Amino acid sequence: MRRRPAHRPRGRNLAGAGYWSPHRGFTGRTLGIEEGWLQLLARINPLTYQVDALRALMIAGGSSSFGLVVDFLVLLGVFVVLVDVAAEMYPRMVT
Secondary structure (H helix, E strand, O other): OOOOOOOOOHHHHOOOHHHHHHHHOOOOOOOOOOOHHHHHHHHHOHHHHHHHHHHHHHOOOOOOOOOHHHHHHHHHHHHHHHHHHHHHHHHHHHO
């Protein structure tokens, strides 16, 4: 029986490279080189705006592709919609 090294966490194999790969195509500054349907999908994905804002804020001299105001307005809009959906669903789930 093979033993795992002590420095390696147990769940590393489950959450390895596959954890980040689904988000690669929909986030960041590659929107100009993707196909049309993929650009549309990236534009409606809130994760695109989150990553854009984080890059602008965390990287020294970084800039936002859409503008920080747009990034935060999109994220705020998604938050409001999801809270509204949750508020509508909660009474039905409790009773």
